Amino acid sequence: MAVKSPLVACQDNPAGAACRDVFKGLKNPYYIGDDAALTQTAGYLDAWASQPSVYAVAARKTADVVAAVNFARDNNLRLVVRGGGHSYLGTSSAPDSLMIWTRAMNDITLHESFVAQGSEDPPQPAVTVGAGAIWMHVYNEVTTRGGRYVQGGGCGTVGVAGLLQGGGFGSYSKNYGTAAASLLEAEIVTADGVVRIANARSNPDLFWALRGGGGGTFGVVTRLTLRTHELPDVFGFASMTIQAASGSSFRKLVGAFVDLYADRLHDRHWGEIVNIKPGNVLDIQLSFQGLSKQQADELWQAFIRLVSEAGGEFAFTRSPSIRTGPAARRWDAAYIRQRAPxxxxxxxxxxxxxENVFWAANLSEAGHFIHGFESLWLPASLLDGVERPRLVEALLAAAQHATVELHFQKGLAGGSEAAIASAKETATNPAVIDAFVLAIIASEGPPAYSGLSGHEPDLADARKNAAGIAKAVGELRKVAPDGGAYLAESSFFEPKWQQAYWGANYKRLLQIKQQYDPAGLFFVRHGVGSEGWSDDGFARLAAHQ
Incomplete structure (x- = not known):
């Protein structure tokens, strides 16, 4: 199919009804996902802009992917592989390219007793999904209808294949591990047009690379089979927002939270986000599993009392709420519409x-324009008694410049033995195993496109925010200079990306890339093997010819 962007309506009449409809659609991730010309991120300041491919192969079966790979290879075409279309780094689009679009390959099949091809392992419950499936639909099948749990991502409209190949974390990863670690088997079309089955027995090197080595790099994944788990009775949430009256009070508050986390929450039960914000605000939005409401209440009791009894030092701007709900209803759209619309x-x-729903908390990401984005894993050694004051000071210094988001589920330290052991078998940066949290500092604006009259990004605001992000992450790097970054959520300008994304695993990943794709048909900027190519993927650099 020839790819035609709906944004053409805005070039003809930027203030017209048709253009308004397009920008309304850009706040609906399903609208974006169903249009081959669009991506879930509109662009990134001074980095990249979403630009449609010239043609797309709207693949519906593996044979379509094989035909597209062979055609691109034989005609020396720039290829883009796109499923869900979520990519902060811009890898879901490229101008002058042929796109392999897997959106329609979205079948979801539950298995009571799956055995990987050639495996002698005992049968186990699993789910097989097509490369174009998104997490909200998979959760609906596996959990709402099937009564099981599968480890996926938090944002429900992210594609399964892309998230898993990037590593993949969800609210409960400290207990169940990464999405990559849950992969039992994949079907992939490699650069030679061959359909391969990759699992622990068949093509084990390729199987390892697909579990965190980056999407669109080793071939086109067409099908994935993931382990499922017994579902707990309840999932829980703990939320509150606290305003401190002064800088000194904020120091005391952040210190008290770090103590609470290190002493009582640093385990397999807790995940999700705490925001440390400019203006002396602490915003807590954590998830938990494996605990009753009473157990969770007891863990938070002393902290809540400290805040409540501190006189004028602190004030709850959102009252503490600790609640549980049936785990089987966690992604049940009808249930959520009734209880928490x-x-x-x-x-x-x-x-x-x-069932086409998405979390209201992810609305800002639909069609967004990124000002800046940094991530950094913070090692669990910073929770040791003597190190805690350094951690607190670094967090406070960073929050002078930008909001620091602490994503606790994206560091596996303190997690279950199974989560840690399975992560060691993947290509994800080993830094995740020793990290208690992934710190993310980022900023975004509404959908915007340079050169589109009336819809350009606010560059002055974007540059101001980008400068704040750079200063904030600089403060955190003082205590975690070798933390590494999470591939899927990181800076476009990551200088030492091989080490940051994969650490000691990069050398082996590069060998696998050279084995399966020696000519570099599959190019992703800052992907394995991309150092041999120009930034746009169109020219092999002289030193690598």
């Missing part, structure tokens, strides 16, 4: 399936 938004296009 404000938590989800729906695909509002006529005729859209009722």
């Amino acid at each position: 404000q938590a989800i938004l729906s695909d509002d296009r006529p005729g859209a399936p009722a």
Whole structure:
């Protein structure tokens, strides 16, 4: 299919109704996902802009992917592989390219007793998904309808294949591990057009690389089979927002939270986010599993009392809430609409399936324009008694410049033995095993496109925010100089990306890349083997010819 961008309507009439409809659609991730010309991120300041491919192969079966790979290789074409279309680093689009678009390959099949091809392992419960499936639909099948748990991502409209190849974390990763570690088997079309099965027995090197080595690099994944787990009775949430009256009070508050986390929450039960914000604000939005409400209440009791009894030093701007709900209803759209309708938004296009929902918390990411993005794993050694004051000071210094998001589920330290052991078998940077948290510092604006009259990004605001992000992450690097970054959520300008994304695993990944794709048909900027190519992927650098 020839790819035609709906943004053409805005070039003709930027203030017209048709253009307004397009920008309304850009706040609906399902609208974006169903259009081959669009991506879930509109662009990134001074880095990249979403630009459609010239043609796309709307693949519906593996044979379509084989045909597209062979055609691109034989005609020396720039290839883009796209499933869910979520990529902060811009790898879901490229101008003058042929796109292999797997959106329609979205079948989801549950297995009570799956055995990987050639394996002698005992059968186990699993789910097989097509490369174009998104997590919200997979959770609906596995959990709402199937009563099981599968480790996926937090944002429900992210593609399964892309998240898993990048590593992949969800709210409960400290207990269940990464999404990459849950992979039992993949079907992949490599650069020679051959369909291969990759699992622990068949093509084990390729299997290892697909578990965190980066999407669109080793071939086109067409099908994935993931381990599923017994579902707990309940999942829980703990939330509150606290305003400190002064800088000294904020220091005391952040210190008290770090103590609480290190002493009582640093285990397999807790995940999700705490925001340390400019203006002396602490915003807590954590998830938990494996605990009753009473157990969770007891863990937080002393901290809540400290805040409540501190006189004028602290004030709850959002009251503490610790609640649990049936785990089987965690992604049940009908149940959520009844109990917490404000938590989800729906695909509002006529005729859209009722299960096309997404978290309201992810609305800002739909069609967003990124000002800057940094991530850094913080080692668990910073939770040791003598190190805690350094950690607190670094967090406070960073929060002078930008909000510091602490994603506790994206560091596996303190997690279950199974989560840690399985992560060691993947290509993800080993730094994740020793990290208690992934710190993310980022900023974004609404959908915007340079050169589109009336819809350009606010560059002055973007540059101001980008400068703040750079200063904030600089403060954190003082205590974690070798932390590494999470591939899927990181800076476009990551200087030592091989080490940051993969650490000691990079050498082996590069060998696998050279084995399966020696000519570099599959190019992803800052992907394995990309140092041999120009930034746009169109020219092999002289030193690597």
